[in-house]
Structure formats: C-alpha cells, structure tokens
Amino acid sequence: MDAEKHTLLDGKLHVYRRKNSGRWQCSTYLGGRNHRATTGEDALALACDFAREWYMQRYVEERQRRRDATAAQLDGAVQSINRPDPASDRRRRRTPSGPTFGQACEAFLADYNISTNGERSAIYVKQKGDQIRMHLLPFFGEDRPIGEVTSGLIQEYRVHRLTSRKHAKTGEVIRPSRSTMHSESVTLRQVLKTANRKNWISALPDMSTAYRGSGKIVHRAWFSPVEYKLLYEGTRERAKNPKSERWREECEQLHDFVLFMGNTGLRPDEALRLEARDITVVKDEATGERILEIEVRGKRGVGYCKSMPGAVHPYLRVKGRKNLQPTDKPFPTIQRELFGAILKELNLKFDREGHVRTTYSLRHTYICLRLMEGADIYQVAKNCRTSVEMIEKYYASHIKNMLDASAINVRKPKPSARRVRGKAEGDTSTASI
Template sequence: MSPPKDAPAERYQLFQREGSTRWQMRFSLRGHGQIKRSLNTDDHAEAVRRADEIFYEAAYRAKQGMSAKVHTFEAVAEEFIQLILREVERGERRADQGKSEPSLIRRFFVGYFGQKPIDTITDTDLERYVEWRRTYWTEGPGKLITHIEYERGGHKLRRPPKRTAPALSRQRGEAVVLRALLRQAVKWGYVKTPPTVSIRTRKAPDNRRPSFEPHEFEKLTQTSLGRLTDPIMDGTGAEVRASDRRTWRIKRLDDHTRRDRAVLHAYVMIAAFSGLRPTEMYNLTWGDVVGYREGRGKGIDQRDIRLKARGKGMSGTAIPHKAAIPWFDTLWMMFERGMQREPLDTDPVFANEQGKRIGSIANGFTELLKAAGLERDNRGIKRTPYSLRHFHISEQLANGAEVIDVARNCRTSLAMIDKHYGQVRLERVADRLRPEWTRA
C-alpha cells in the first residue's frame, strides 16, 4: 500500500491499495466511525474532487441526524426483511407475512431501485416505479419468467404467472409495505424525510357483482321452465337457417337438450336458495347433501338438509332454504333414470347422462339469460352464474337477516359483504327505515 497523501485541511486521506492504481479515501466523523470509499479513478486531481464531494455530503448527512454512510436501497431492503422475519418469530407479525413480503420486496422493490442510494429516491422515482410495476408481467422483466415457485404444506410448487396488471387492491397492499420500509429507513437514520408513497391508482370501477331484482329472477325462472316444454306446444320454436337459405322451426326438443335444460333449471334454483359459489356447486356430491337420504319420501316441511361447501381454498357448512330440496329431488330422479341406480355419496350432484360431473354450465346459463333478456344488468355488466349467489345474499339482507349470520353461512367476511353484496336498493327496505314510532 502506498503512503497516504494528505488532502486539503486534513479532511480525509487518499491512498492506493497495493497492486492497484485506483484511488481510495478514508475519513472519520464523530459518532459515525471510519468511512472508506473507492473513488474509481486513477487521476489524483479527479480523486480529490470526488473525495471533497463525498466528504461534504457525509458531513451534511451527519449534521442532519442521518447516517453518514450511503446505504443502497437493496441493503436497506435486506435489513428490513430480516426485521420482518424476527417480528414473525416473536409473534408480532402474521406467519404468512414472513413468506409473502420478503419475496415481494426482492422481486419488485429491489428489482426496480436496486443499488440506488435510498436517500436519493424521490416522488418522481416512485411514480415511475408504479408504472413499471403495472407492466412488470406484460412488458417488463416478468415477461421472461415462465413460472413462479412457492411453498404450500411443506411442498414446493410452481405456477405460471398471470400476464396482467396487478389488481388495484394488490397495488395498494404493496404500497403499504413500501411505505413501511421507507419509514423504517427513517428510524434507522438512513433517510431524513421519506418520499411520499402516494401510489395514485384510478378510482376502482363499480365492481359489484351483477345480481337480479326479484322481478328479474321471477322472469328468469319462468323463462327457464318455458324452455323445458316442446316449442310445438306454444306455437313457437327456434328458427334454423341452413347454408342453402332454407329455414324451418324446431318443433320438438330432443331428450338431450331437455335434460340439459332441466339440470340447468335445478342449478339456478339451488344456487339462488343456498348462495353457494359456482366452484362449490361444481364440487358438490350427494355425500355433501347432509340429511337428504334420511328425508326422502317425507313432505318438505318434515325434511331438512345441510350442504358441505368446498371451494376457493376453504370449506364450511351452508344452511339452504327448504325451497332448494325439491330440486335436489329432481336431480336425484334424473340420475336414477340415467344410471339405473341410486347415486352414491361420491357421485356428483350435477351430473351428465353418464353420471360424470358436469364441467361447466356457463354457456347454458348465458343462453338462458339471452332468452330472458337478462344477459346484462342496468350497468351493462354481464351476468354470470355467480350472480345467483349475489341474488341470494342481497335477498337475505333485504329481508332482515343479520349481516354476520349471512357472512358465516356464505363463508365470506363482513368486509366482502359490505363491498359486494350490501348495496340493496333503499326502496326494498323502506319499511325498516320507517319504524312505527316515526309514523303519524
């Protein structure tokens, strides 16, 4: 190592390591210890200029109560991750945060800011980050990633990434983590005043799931029942146009079409009277219809059932209205007729002619909606089978059911009830808003 060369006013020392022509600097500030930095130049005059700049910046930082050393975003992020893991271990954070937040920080925050000194990040940098994050999986680095690895139940799994922009709720959730990281950097003395993390997202659209008004649901069911009869009975029938321009009307339903429409009608009624999700309807087996076998042959008033709902990563028991029971009877009889035996507990409730689980009723449901003129709600949003669940919950609330009971029975949270299902028209609860004591 060459002998140190004194810089002006003894502020710092310049030196060259043995075997290197690059200049280095070292200096000390009270309360901050010794600081060493490479100046990345062979020229002595340029080394002095850079050393002055570094020294005065460090002195200013120390005077402002910050760390005299420059800390990169990546280094601070890793320190913050270790803090998260310690807090999880002490029970101060949820265990899932110890898995999700480190990967979020490394993939997105460090992926963008990297080696940038954390105290130089500005509001403008954050604005640019937001746009980069929105296009990460479609135009940015994520477009080259073929799969994402994760762990569940002690097993390492992988899934393909979603090639879409993150949902607004996810963007806001990530902003909370980034804000916490920057606030912690202030506490550690790495930043004097953090930039404002105001991730401006467009106002969330009205994403309430489309439902049915009572008169619309009545029209839907009447249309569905009407589609079970032969067209010749009411003088109508779908018009068919051949490629040679010949036209004719269908005068009789084939057995396959009639059966499909009967299953669809039962699906509509059970979903509306139970509030099950489409995935829960799909997974439903006869063993999940608790109490059904014991009640067969009895009147509806003497029967009761419970539904074991499985889907969306959760399970639970649902209490349906008794009005759903006759439609289970319909599906039971159709299974018996097609398979020449009673359904087993493992057989699907919604089965095709071969007794196999029906993959989806979405197309048939859309055709029914078109026939009833109810394909879209008053906002122009297309209805789906999920609209039957929304109808169920909205009707429960409109008819005085307690919100917490509805949430538990439908295996959802009070927040989700308020966000998606609580917007019941005031006219339908007018009587509850005008109690007896207010009436003249």
C-alpha cells in the same frame, strides 16, 4: 389443458395443438419472453414448415434488436468519454449494493408457503408467485436493490400496468380490474414487509394510490325477483327443448345449478368443491320444511350452510340423474358458456349500471332476496360465510326493504293555537316585570 406437442430445432421451437382445436400453434422463448402464434394449418407437416419460417423471422428480429442496443451503449460510452466532466463528477461514487428485490421476493414466497400451509387454498398461494413472476419482477427488476423501491417507483408501476396492455386488433388499452390491481399491491406490500422484517429496509414506502379519494361504492350485479324468475324459466325451457339432443344433460344440469345456487348462496368455487357426502337432506325443526345442510369448503376454510327449501328438488334431480356416490361431485363443472348464451338471449347479461352478470351473481341474488324478505342480516352473513360489514356495504345499501319508512317519516305534533297564544302572553308579562 391437454395438448398434443412436438419439439423442433433442438427444443427451441414448439408446435402444439390444444384439446378440441383443429389448428396447430407454435411458440418459442426469445429475448426474455415467450412468443406465440397460430400456424393456421390443420396438417402437422405444413404447420411445422410454417413454424420454422416464423422462428427464423423472430430470431432475426431479436438479433437485430440486440445489435441496436449494443451499438447504442457503445455510442453512449464514447460520448461520455469525449465529454469533459465537471469537477464534481470526478469523485468516486459508490455503487448501490445490498439485498435485491429478487431476494426479497424469494424470501417472501418461502415464508408465505410455510406460514399459510393449510390455511390458504393452493390456488391463492400459487397466485402470489404468478403475480411476482409475471408482473412485479419484470418491472422492478430482479437485481434492483430493495432500497430503491420508492413511492414514486410504485406509482410508475401502477401507471405501467394501467397502460401497457393493448387489444391486439383495435389497439385500445385494456385496463386491469380494480380487484386485480389491489391484489398485486397487496403482494408487493407483503414483499416489502418481508424485507422490513429482515432489516433490509428501514421503513415501508408510501403505497397509497395518488390522486384518488374515497371510492364509489356500487352494488354488485344481481337478479331482481322478476329477472331471477325470467332466468330460471329460461333455463327450464332450454332443459326441456335443447338446441341439440346431445346437450340435453348439460342444459338440465345448468337449470338445476341455477336453482341450487339461488337457494343456497354458495360461491361458484364452493359449489365446484362440493361432494355428495357434504350435502344432507333434513327436516328443519323451526320451519318444518325440508332443506339442505351443506358442509362448505371454500376460501375461508370449512363452514356450514342451510339452504332454502327450493334447493332440495334440484339437488335430488342431479343426484338421481348422475347416480351420485358419496365422493362424487354434483356440479363438477359449470357451463359458463351456456349460462352466458342464455343471459344474452334473455337480455340479462348486464344490469342497469352496465355490470356484467356471471354465476357469482346468483350468490348476490340469494343475499339480496333474503334481505328483501326480512331475514336477519347477521344470520344471512353467517350462512354465507361472510361479515355483516360486507353485506351492509355491498348489498343492504341498495335494498329498499332495509329502509323503515315509519322511522324516517317522523313528524313532530304541531302545538295548538291556544298553547301558542298562552305562551306568547306569558313571555310578555315576564318581560314587563
């Protein structure tokens, strides 16, 4: 993000202003962590004066914290000297040594960056380093021996992540999402596997989540056919009558984006990577309709997608409006704020279970609508570059059209009265013999 920056106090204090923001902010690094605050000032001179006073307050607080910590250590050392030690405590104990957790993290990142070069997106690879730097290393410690990372310590880390972050105003605990916790657990397991391969540890600790059974499978947020129609009619109306004339192009772009995504099933990041040369308008031989053949580049590499006929006109409108060249992107950005505002106006922001709807919900909508229309689940999985297992788990389980009433409501024919009477007489005669 572009920002105007100024450095004060020999590089110890920074004053900056983000793009499209009128207020100056300040930041410094003290006590092993970053401190940030807003100056509340529009003028640079006033912002610098505020930043200097703010820095001195943080500096004094950090000095006081260090002084208290040192005093506590000295007090503990004096008490340990004066306290008579048992005979067993006079033994010479060995200080834990060996490879540390920080060395294991460095070894993992070095191997991972080389092994996954070209096979994983740069964003995903960078995410691993960010998780280690921001969460794993601060908790486990860079100098902790890797052998001391036990199952109990891993459980303490989960509890710490679920309770440490609080809302600045309300004080309520902000819990990370399930996917975030899962991603961090995967990174931690990969670090421990690296240590295991180097024979730094004899075996991996148990990393299973305590007190948790099988997770409840819930369907992902999507738009039903009625809701999807309400959505694209709302974006069409906003495109025709924007609240401000200068937002007309963005509103038209959003309307075409909604129709394009609902008829292709692309992931939002895949749509952002698309270039005009990746999309071809063709006539499908099987149906005789015009569709889009799309060469998709996403998290699973290069794949292909054949759209519904409804994606052709939105793409052609974007192409004509932006005069796209082969290397231009039809959707370089996503108007998420405008999309969220329209969802709120239409009361579509949340589904019945309270799940928030995002641009990703358009992909879920495409999959659900295809299944409801009777499309082959294997072909849908291939077209969406996912697996049949994922579709059956998260989509097909809540689509009523996937249930065959003729196969469920099976009734065995009841035997006639004569057959029942004859069978009973035969049983009696047999018994008399």
